[in-house]
Amino acid sequence: MSTGRSPSGLGSIEIQFQWMRKKRPFDAVSKRQELREKLNAVPGIAIPEESIERRPNVPLQVLTAEGALDRFLEVLDWVVSEIRLEPPQSQRG
Numbered sequence: 001m002s003t004g005r006s007p008s009g010l011g012s013i014e015i016q017f018q019w020m021r022k023k024r025p026f027d028a029v030s031k032r033q034e035l036r037e038k039l040n041a042v043p044g045i046a047i048p049e050e051s052i053e054r055r056p057n058v059p060l061q062v063l064t065a066e067g068a069l070d071r072f073l074e075v076l077d078w079v080v081s082e083i084r085l086e087p088p089q090s091q092r093g
């Protein structure tokens with residue numbers, strides 16, 4: 001994920017689905033769909049299904065809604081935990 005300017009000028013977070021598809025465990029379409037669903041559960045975020053092959057933006061302003069930032073950070077914690085569950089490349093069959 002990266003940050004940048006949104007059309008509103010207030011900044012945005014770019015979800016790097018396009019690059020995630022090259023790295024385990026998010027190389028699986030089902031994992032990227034699961035991430036999209038978790039992000040869409042955050043109030044104000046609505047990432048279309050076809051965006052799991054792209055780099056959609058989330059305006060920072062949506063994270064100012066009550067509870068939105070906490071839920072977004074929970075999703076990021078989930079992403080990190082999923083990555084940590086993957087065995088190191090040297091241990092893969």
